[in-house]
Amino acid sequence: xxxxxxxxxxxxxxxxxxxxxMVGLYAMIIKKNLVKKIIGMSIMQTAxxxxxxxxxxxxxxxxxxxxxxxxxxxxxxxxxxYINPLPHVLMLTAIVVAVAxxxxxxxxxxxxxxxxxxxxxxxxxxxxxxxxx
Amino acid sequence: xxxxxxxxxxxxxxxxxxxxPGWGDPxxxxxxxxxxxxxxxxIPQTSVPNIVTAVLADYRGYDTMFETTVxxxxxxxxxxxxxxxxxxxxxxxxxxIPTGITLRVEKGAKLPEDSKVFERIDTLYTPHDLIIKTxxxxxxxxLLIFALYVITHGHYGPGGGFQGxxxxxxxxxxxxxxxxLRSASRKLSERAAALLSAAGVFIYAGTGAFCLLLAxxxxxxxxxxxILGVDPVTARSHGILIVEIGVGAxxxxxxxxxxxxxxxxxxxxxxx
Numbered sequence: 001x002x003x004x005x006x007x008x009x010x011x012x013x014x015x016x017x018x019x020x021x022m023v024g025l026y027a028m029i030i031k032k033n034l035v036k037k038i039i040g041m042s043i044m045q046t047a048x049x050x051x052x053x054x055x056x057x058x059x060x061x062x063x064x065x066x067x068x069x070x071x072x073x074x075x076x077x078x079x080x081x082y083i084n085p086l087p088h089v090l091m092l093t094a095i096v097v098a099v100a101x102x103x104x105x106x107x108x109x110x111x112x113x114x115x116x117x118x119x120x121x122x123x124x125x126x127x128x129x130x131x132x133x
Numbered sequence: 134x135x136x137x138x139x140x141x142x143x144x145x146x147x148x149x150x151x152x153x154p155g156w157g158d159p160x161x162x163x164x165x166x167x168x169x170x171x172x173x174x175x176i177p178q179t180s181v182p183n184i185v186t187a188v189l190a191d192y193r194g195y196d197t198m199f200e201t202t203v204x205x206x207x208x209x210x211x212x213x214x215x216x217x218x219x220x221x222x223x224x225x226x227x228x229x230i231p232t233g234i235t236l237r238v239e240k241g242a243k244l245p246e247d248s249k250v251f252e253r254i255d256t257l258y259t260p261h262d263l264i265i266k267t268x269x270x271x272x273x274x275x276l277l278i279f280a281l282y283v284i285t286h287g288h289y290g291p292g293g294g295f296q297g298x299x300x301x302x303x304x305x306x307x308x309x310x311x312x313x314l315r316s317a318s319r320k321l322s323e324r325a326a327a328l329l330s331a332a333g334v335f336i337y338a339g340t341g342a343f344c345l346l347l348a349x350x351x352x353x354x355x356x357x358x359x360i361l362g363v364d365p366v367t368a369r370s371h372g373i374l375i376v377e378i379g380v381g382a383x384x385x386x387x388x389x390x391x392x393x394x395x396x397x398x399x400x401x402x403x404x405x
Binding site for chain 1: 135136138139140142143146147150153154155156157158159161163164167168169171172173175176182183184185188189193196197200203204207208210211214215289290291293295296298299384387388391394395398399
């Protein structure tokens with residue numbers, strides 16, 4: 001019992017990101033509307049970003065901006081005092097790229113709507129089936 | 134069926150977390166290989182206090198360069214997917230701003246495009262809200278200044294090219310929403326946005342290639358020391374600033390460009 005409680009308390013960040021990611025995956029798999037699928041994709045990207053940021057956290061550490069130690073040899077920068085900057089760097093670019101890919105996804109959705117007059121996946125499927133006959 | 138897949142997938146991921154390091158563990162694998170090196174060496178090697186900026190533009194310069202290229206490509210993709218190059222319609226509508234009368238202009242008759250009294254409208258015209266217009270006009274200059282501050286202050290505080298570029302783009306998109314797309318594209322035309330987004334990538338890659346010309350490695354800003362007249366460590370700091378400006382230009386232009394294409398469905402008329 002104590003083991004389970006320990007896992008629950010020390011790893012709740014992963015639980016949060018997994019639930020969020022599954023919400024996004026559910027939307028991408030189940031929903032028939034293309035815009036809802038795109039929203040699901042965005043939720044999934046957000047879950048990944050949360051995951052990365054949460055693994056960068058260190059206990060008793062501050063943000064990775066060094067405030068002292070410019071020209072003073074006595075001020076040695078210790079890695080344990082600052083949180084891991086690497087996940088932040090990766091997610092910084094990932095957020096902006098996510099916005100750009102969201103733009104492309106919406107552009108494709110507009111293109112699909114222009115061609116088929118609908119964004120529902122099953123209606124597009126029926127249309128294609130009727131066309132093949 | 135889909136629900137079962139999702140639940141199974143989630144259960145497997147939850148099972149996998151048993152091997153993951155705990156919350157805030159300083160000895161976790163992610164924090165124990167290359168990240169201590171970055172934290173301890175970024176000041177002596179680049180003299181940039183914000184480690185995120187130093188890693189972004191210097192240690193992982195290739196990554197960021199291609200991220201910028203990805204954003205640029207997304208802008209181009211939106212353009213090619215949506216843009217419709219159509220001839221001007223023969224019948225245009227203009228609104229007389231003081232009285233609100235709509236004017237129908239047939240072919241042949243001409244009206245100056247940049248008239249202060251008349252504004253070009255589409256058939257589905259809805260008047261813009263005065264409160265929103267006034268508020269946006271008050272907010273946008275401060276947004277622009279704040280965006281430039283975020284770009285240039287990326288060395289010493291949270292900020293940098295990506296964040297500042299997004300704020301710059303958001304300011305122009307706010308203008309386009311609160312007024313209309315035509316007045317926004319008079320301030321920043323589509324051509325300017327396209328050129329700016331390409332110029333940002335060119336600044337980034339050009340800085341790298343320039344270091345190559347100065348007999349150094351690609352994107353090794355230390356080589357700029359002889360040109361800037363500073364020591365190599367400070368030269369890295371300056372190189373990061375140049376590159377961040379390039380990133381900011383690309384991000385801003387691409388955000389605006391994608392918005393123009395999406396909001397007017399490629400027609401570049403009045404927009405939303």
